[in-house]
Amino acid sequence: xxxxxxxxxxxxxxxxxxxxxxxxxxxxxxxxxxxxxxxxxxxxxxxxxxxxxxxxxxxxxxxxxxxxxxxxxxxxxxxxxxxxx
Amino acid sequence: xxxxxxxxxxxxxxxxxxxxxxxxxxxxxxxxxxxxxxxxxxxxxxxxxxxxxxxxxxxxxxxxxxxxxxxxxxxxxxxxxxxxxxxxxxxxxxxxxxxxxxxxxxxxxxxxxxxxxxxxxxxxxxxxxxxxxxxxxxxxxxxxxxxxxxxxxxxxxxxxxxxxxxxxxxxxxxxxxxxxxxxxxxxxxxxxxxxxxxxxxxxxxxxxxxxxxxxxxxxxxxxxxxxxxxxxxxxxxxxxxxxxxxxxxxxxxxxxxxxxxxxxxxxxxxxxxxxxxxxxxxxxxxxxxxxxxxxxxxxxxxxxxxxxxxxxxxxxxxxxxxxxxxxxxxxxxxxxxxxxxxxxxxxxxxxxxxxxxxxxxxxxxxxxxxxxxxxxxxxxxxxxxxxxxxxxxxxxxxxxxxxxxxxxxxxxxxxxxxxxxxxxxxxxxxxxxxxxxxxxxxxxxxxxxxxxxxxxxxxxxxxxxxxxxxxxxxxxxxxxxxxxxxxxxxxxxxxxxxxxxxxxxxxxxxxxxxxxxxxxxxxxxxxxxxxxxxxxxxxxxxxxxxxxxxxxxxxxxxxxxxx
Numbered sequence: 001x002x003x004x005x006x007x008x009x010x011x012x013x014x015x016x017x018x019x020x021x022x023x024x025x026x027x028x029x030x031x032x033x034x035x036x037x038x039x040x041x042x043x044x045x046x047x048x049x050x051x052x053x054x055x056x057x058x059x060x061x062x063x064x065x066x067x068x069x070x071x072x073x074x075x076x077x078x079x080x081x082x083x084x085x
Numbered sequence: 086x087x088x089x090x091x092x093x094x095x096x097x098x099x100x101x102x103x104x105x106x107x108x109x110x111x112x113x114x115x116x117x118x119x120x121x122x123x124x125x126x127x128x129x130x131x132x133x134x135x136x137x138x139x140x141x142x143x144x145x146x147x148x149x150x151x152x153x154x155x156x157x158x159x160x161x162x163x164x165x166x167x168x169x170x171x172x173x174x175x176x177x178x179x180x181x182x183x184x185x186x187x188x189x190x191x192x193x194x195x196x197x198x199x200x201x202x203x204x205x206x207x208x209x210x211x212x213x214x215x216x217x218x219x220x221x222x223x224x225x226x227x228x229x230x231x232x233x234x235x236x237x238x239x240x241x242x243x244x245x246x247x248x249x250x251x252x253x254x255x256x257x258x259x260x261x262x263x264x265x266x267x268x269x270x271x272x273x274x275x276x277x278x279x280x281x282x283x284x285x286x287x288x289x290x291x292x293x294x295x296x297x298x299x300x301x302x303x304x305x306x307x308x309x310x311x312x313x314x315x316x317x318x319x320x321x322x323x324x325x326x327x328x329x330x331x332x333x334x335x336x337x338x339x340x341x342x343x344x345x346x347x348x349x350x351x352x353x354x355x356x357x358x359x360x361x362x363x364x365x366x367x368x369x370x371x372x373x374x375x376x377x378x379x380x381x382x383x384x385x386x387x388x389x390x391x392x393x394x395x396x397x398x399x400x401x402x403x404x405x406x407x408x409x410x411x412x413x414x415x416x417x418x419x420x421x422x423x424x425x426x427x428x429x430x431x432x433x434x435x436x437x438x439x440x441x442x443x444x445x446x447x448x449x450x451x452x453x454x455x456x457x458x459x460x461x462x463x464x465x466x467x468x469x470x471x472x473x474x475x476x477x478x479x480x481x482x483x484x485x486x487x488x489x490x491x492x493x494x495x496x497x498x499x500x501x502x503x504x505x506x507x508x509x510x511x512x513x514x515x516x517x518x519x520x521x522x523x524x525x526x527x528x529x530x531x532x533x534x535x536x537x538x539x540x541x542x543x544x545x546x547x548x549x550x551x552x553x554x555x556x557x558x559x560x561x562x563x564x565x566x567x568x569x570x571x572x573x574x575x576x577x578x579x580x581x582x583x584x585x586x587x588x589x590x591x592x593x594x595x596x597x598x599x600x601x602x603x604x605x606x607x608x609x610x611x612x613x614x615x616x617x618x619x620x621x622x623x624x625x626x627x628x629x630x631x632x633x634x635x636x637x638x639x640x641x642x643x644x645x646x647x648x
Contacts (some may be wrong), residue, residue: 003230004634004637004638006351007637008638010189015174015175018170018174019170019171022170023168026163026167026336026340027333027336027337030163031329031332031336032160032329032333034156034638038323038580039489041356042296045296045297046295046296046297046298046306046307046308047291047307048307048323049305051159051307051323052154052296052324053300054159054162054163054487055151055156055158055159055162055378055381056292056378056381057204058153058162058163058166058167059162059163059166059374059377059378060378062166062167062170062370062374063367063370063371063374065170066169066170066173066174066363066367066370067364067367069173069174069363070360070363070364070366070367071299073360073363074360074363077360077638077639077640078128080638081640082638082639082640082641083360083640084249084358084359084360084639
């Protein structure tokens with residue numbers, strides 16, 4: 001029988017994974033490793049990769065992360081029978 | 086038709102729309118007034134949140150700011166969007182489940198303390214007032230530039246509109262006018278951006294266009310800018326001047342501050358269910374991202390346009406808009422070497438041109454010779470951005486006064502009708518004060534924005550997270566944490582911005598962190614103090630465990646002991 005602890009630890013696991021991606025993309029790709037990534041260009045464009053992550057890519061990833069989280073949690077709610085009416 | 090007439094038409098239509106929406110969505114109860122009866126659909130709440138969040142600064146100033154800062158401008162782009170990820174995953178669902186009307190309400194109950202509640206109320210009011218004064222000022226400026234009325238008259242008209250729907254409709258009126266305002270502002274932002282993208286890069290999509298090439302020469306726009314910047318002695322556009330650690334801390338402070346700003350958090354109280362709060366944060370960020378991914382493109386187009394038009398060119402050959410903005414004092418030219426050409430260079434001693442960054446968005450349609458109706462549309466968009474944010478902030482102030490102070494602290498037996506009346510009166514009062522701050526702005530509005538984010542990051546954000554994710558955090562820890570976070574952050578900002586501005590430079594900053602980024606350190610301090618104090622003081626009472634169990638799951642669940 002699933003219980004509150006199991007529900008919560010699954011939630012924490014999702015958070016750990018998604019927030020790691022959030023951190024790596026924004027603070028990693030767009031800030032700490034921006035200079036290194038700037039050596040690479042997105043083919044066919046004028047974008048240096050680090051700059052692109054800082055001004056475009058990270059924002060797209062943020063949007064996707066929230067929708068993924070929302071889906072995962074809705075599924076988790078149903079699995080544990082705690083979805084609201 | 087001329088620009089002024091078009092502006093009147095565009096602004097007039099948008100205002101009529103807001104008033105119509107306000108009449109349709111009047112508030113009948115305190116529940117309507119504070120949280121729109123929790124009946125807002127996630128999609129509508131997403132739009133309302135986007136309008137609530139995107140202020141006059143996002144609409145008018147941000148692209149210009151990035152245009153002058155290049156890579157360094159990324160701190161705003163990431164900082165003001167990345168916070169929604171934290172909000173969606175760490176705050177919104179749990180606060181929605183808790184089901185309060187205000188942020189201090191959660192703080193007061195979770196930490197079983199009137200003191201904690203009052204500290205939270207003080208933070209909420211301070212943060213919201215500093216923020217709102219800038220919005221009303223923005224309203225006044227748009228009116229004065231485009232409709233040639235006095236700034237004061239502009240602010241009074243803006244106050245009248247906000248008064249009408251905020252006092253009449255509370256959160257319900259604000260929500261649906263914000264939906265309308267989002268549509269107006271995003272349309273107004275995208276139309277000139279798409280025009281510019283087509284002109285400068287030959288594509289309809291600004292987000293792709295600024296990575297594209299000049300159709301005439303085949304040189305990539307960003308390469309062209311980097312090259313021009315080096316030639317003129319500026320830092321290359323795609324490089325920054327800020328240190329990596331400072332960019333890191335500023336971005337973090339803006340993200341944490343975004344997630345902790347009360348006017349954004351309360352928007353998630355208005356949806357029916359926990360799962361609506363989660364998806365609604367996704368919609369909100371998607372709608373925000375449309376503008377935030379366009380802004381850096383507009384910045385590049387504007388920069389390229391500007392350098393092409395002015396750098397090294399004869400002053401006499403400047404187009405009409407140049408002298409128009411010179412009249413307003415936002416562009417100034419000082420021919421230091423007397424050769425009649427405009428030297429626009431990185432070296433301050435030789436540079437002859439100064440340009441106010443705010444005009445980049447407002448002047449873009451003129452610089453690019455777009456049709457007059459586009460100029461009118463931009464004015465209406467700027468007003469929509471300022472008014473929608475102002476309304477959200479005013480509601481935080483009014484609910485902090487009528488609900489947290491009056492109902493919860495002074496007069497718990499006040500009737501529903503009495504509280505609704507009090508809420509309307511405090512909203513009216515807040516509109517009045519905000520208007521006064523717009524007419525007589527304190528000279529330090531721009532400086533004080535760092536305050537709003539720093540304080541939100543170092544107070545609300547940690548206290549709410551700890552309240553949900555730990556069971557052991559107690560009253561003493563939370564209060565000590567909030568106070569030390571705020572005091573440290575405020576002291577650092579006040580020292581470098583007001584007491585000793587001469588020392589405000591990287592060599593004097595702690596670890597190279599600027600006052601904009603210090604909220605991040607304030608948050609870490611808050612966490613550290615809160616944990617230390619909580620281990621030395623009594624654990625929270627048993628009821629708190631049940632409260633935490635309740636907010637952690639959307640529906641009901643059998644509890645399996647502690648985790």
